[in-house]
Amino acid sequence: MSQNILITGAAGxxxxxxLADFISRPNGPVKPSNINAVVRSEEQAQELSKLGVNVIQLELSNESAVMTAVVSNETNVVDSQVVSGLINGLGRRREMSGKEAYFIHSSVATLFSAEGGWPYGEIKDTDPVLEKEKSIARGHPVRDASILVSELSKALGVTSFIIPVPQVYGRGTGEWRKLSVAIPAAIKSSIKHKMVHKFDKDASPPSVHVSDxxxxxxxxxxxxxxxEPVASGEDGYYFVYTHKTHWWDTMQRLAEALYARGLVTAPTVxxxxxxxxxxxxxxxxxPFVRAMGTNSPQLVPVKASELGWQPxxxxxxxxxxxxDEIQAVLESDPVMNTVSQTLVSGK
Incomplete structure (x- = not known):
């Protein structure tokens, strides 16, 4: 029995x-014709419409419009942004149709580090994660959103899942945005200022390639x-990463690669x-830069591999x-790429 899927941030x-991974598996249970892709702009909508999916141009901060879109398209949601309107829409749809409704929410792994306000040290995704999150004082918007997802979903009969997204790297395969955040920012800063920098404290954030x-x-x-039976709701946290990234080692390797291209003045950090x-x-x-640059959450992933995930x-x-990360950044900025080519050719 087919189910409609709604992906928010489908141009992200x-x-x-x-979205690209869904479409690349034509023989899988998720069919392109059942996918609804939410984007913000008309230009993004035109770009994604060629993929054979239903594209919805929507401002996710408009809760009423979000609820209407979810109810009218009878979708289950893979979310990476605003939650309240989406879950309310799913709850309304479940009430009207009698069909099960599901919500996959993307959180942030940094919150499980000391720098992110986490006081409990190591934690497995089989532990009572929600209970521990609720014991921390409210006020952090990302943590509060995760608690809202669990509580509101439970109240409305929506089955929820929470994925604290770690540091992500690699070229994106979508039609619009191709770059992540942390590493491209370090590359751009290094090229602009001719020097690679690091924080005074090393970090080893959990990391995952975007394809995995x-x-x-x-x-x-x-x-x-x-x-299939899958842990959800209060038990629906999934830690998804494949390795730690040792930040000082990464910055040193980055300095050497940039120096080899003539983009920084020294192969040091x-x-x-x-x-x-x-x-x-x-x-x-x-307010967040230190947490972003020095966090080392002690997450222990268990459930992803039990589902059969093979990164x-x-x-x-x-x-x-x-x-290749450097090359991807250069290709995203024609001016920067021209400067790089000039430096390499010596002209």
């Missing part, structure tokens, strides 16, 4: 890659569509003189791919 880096992450979303969605400098150079919000990337493959 992760959402676009998830997209494959997990697809696997989980296929399990849902086929009505300097330390940020302050968090303010890091925020300015990287373009990150000052293909590890840390050494990641480190070996840094030159």
């Amino acid at each position: 880096y992760i959402g676009g890659s998830v 992450l997209a494959a997990f979303y697809t696997l989980l969605t296929e399990k849902i569509v086929q009505r 300097e330390t940020w003189s302050s968090d303010e400098m890091a925020a300015e150079y990287l373009g990150f919000p000052r 293909k990337w590890d840390e050494e493959r990641f480190l070996s791919s840094l030159d």
Whole structure:
């Protein structure tokens, strides 16, 4: 029995890659004709419409419009953004149709680090994660959103899942946005200022290649569509990562790769003189830049592999791919790419 799927942020880096992964599996239980892709702009809608999916142009901050879209399209949601209107719409649809409704929510793994306000140290995704999150004082918008997802979904009879997204890298496979955040920001800053920088504290954030992450979303969605038993609700947290990224080692490898291209003045790494400098150079919000750059959550993934997830990337493959990360950034900026070519050719 086919079910309609709605992907929010379908023109984004992760959402676009998830959509591309769905479409790449024509013999799977998720058919392109059952996919509804939410985008913000007309230009994005035109770009994605050629994929054979139903494209919905929608401003997700408009809760009424979101509820109407979910109810009228009879969709289950793979979400990466606003939650309240989506879950309310699913609850209304379930009440009207009597059919099961599902919601996959993307959170942030940084919240499970000391820098992100997490006081409990190591945690497995088989532990009572929601109970621990609820014990922490409210006020962080991302953590509050995860709690809202679980509580509101339960109240409305919607089956929910929460994926705390780790550091993601690699070229996106969607039609629109191709780059992640952290590593491209470091590359752009290094090229602009001719020097690679690091924080005064090393970090080892959990990381995953975007193709492996997209494959997990697809696997989980296929399990849902086929009505296989899957942990959900209060037990529906899934830690999805394949390796730790040791940040100082990464920055050193990045410095060597950029120096080989003539894009920085030395194959060495300097330390940020302050968090303010890091925020300015990287373009990150000052209140969050240290948490983003020094977090080392002690997450223990269990349930993803139990579902049958088989990721293909590890840390050494990641480190070996840094030159491609540089190339992807250059290709995204024609001016920067022209400067790079000029430096390499010596003209």
